[in-house]
Amino acid sequence: MTLIDRFCSFLLCIALLNPVSARYLSICEGGRTTVTCLPGYVIDIREAFYGRDNQHTCPSGTIHTTTCRASTSETLIRGKCQGRNSCSLLASNSVFGDSCRGTFKYIYLEYQCKENVNSGVRTATICENSQSTISCEQGSTINVLDSFYGRIDRTTCPSGNTYTTSCKAVHSPIYIRGLCQSRKTCTIRATNSVFGDPCYGTYKYVQIKYVCN
Structure with a gap:
């Protein structure tokens, strides 16, 4: 050697x-x-x-x-x-x-x-054309485990305009992680102008699973 x-x-x-x-x-x-x-x-x-x-x-x-x-x-x-x-x-x-x-x-x-501390998983849902702020307690920051903009079921943000339940904007996970990861708080707008429209005519939402580390 x-x-x-x-x-x-x-x-x-x-x-x-x-x-x-x-x-x-x-x-x-x-x-x-x-x-x-x-x-x-x-x-x-x-x-x-x-x-x-x-x-x-x-x-x-x-x-x-x-x-x-x-x-x-x-x-x-x-x-x-x-x-x-x-x-x-x-x-x-x-x-x-x-x-x-x-x-x-x-x-x-x-x-x-x-x-990696994967206890205390939280889920935030933001219906289309709305915005919401997610935050962690003092001394901890957001660790995004999974996220998307689109629709994967009929029960979340129910609407008569649901033509598909297999719809996710391709780049939405990267964008959401870049916006929220390791921050104490972040605000997300669930709109086509932010993520694009992955399923035209279907009412969509942002869903984020995260923990506070």
């Missing part, structure tokens, strides 16, 4: 013994990486962006600025990863947009793996 192998094994042991220690990850433009925590732990994002803030990370001959961050990148990354055991991230303009044309960019992620 080489010295580098021993050093890497040592770092791995530290990560396993202390799964809640801060971790730092960079994914160069065009690359894809899976972020994973140990079983029983979930990802807690401290900072995240897609862009560039220095010359040294992912070095390239095409660096025209070091003050470049895609405006929605943190929300999108949180929507994919926050509160999950693992997630896959692609560092691409097709995902985040091109915030600094011609500059080679990267995803930067600072996170911890926190113990």
Whole structure:
């Protein structure tokens, strides 16, 4: 075993013994990486962006600025990863947009793996064209377990305009997680203007299952 192998094994042991220690990850433009925590732990994002803030990370001959961050990148990354055991991230303009044309960019992620506490599951339902605020008690934050905008039964938000019960807006879980995950409170509007209309003519609703950690 080489010295580098021993050093890497040592770092791995530290990560396993202390799964809640801060971790730092960079994914160069065009690359894809899976972020994973140990079983029983979930990802807690401290900072995240897609862009560039220095010359040294992912070095390239095409660096025209070091003050470049895609405006929605943190929300999108949180929507994919926050509160999950693992997630896959692609560092691409097709995902985040091109915030600094011609500059080679990267995803930067600072996170911890926190113990997952799945007790006390709560459900919030928001009927179409309404809005509601969900919140947690002092000292705890929202951990979204499942969410969607659409309709999966006839009894929730009953209406005469129910033509399907297998309807979910594709991107609604990511949007809701990005809006609410790890916050003390968040307000959600259940409208087609926010989520799109996944089943035209059917009266829909937002449903969120969450815990306060």
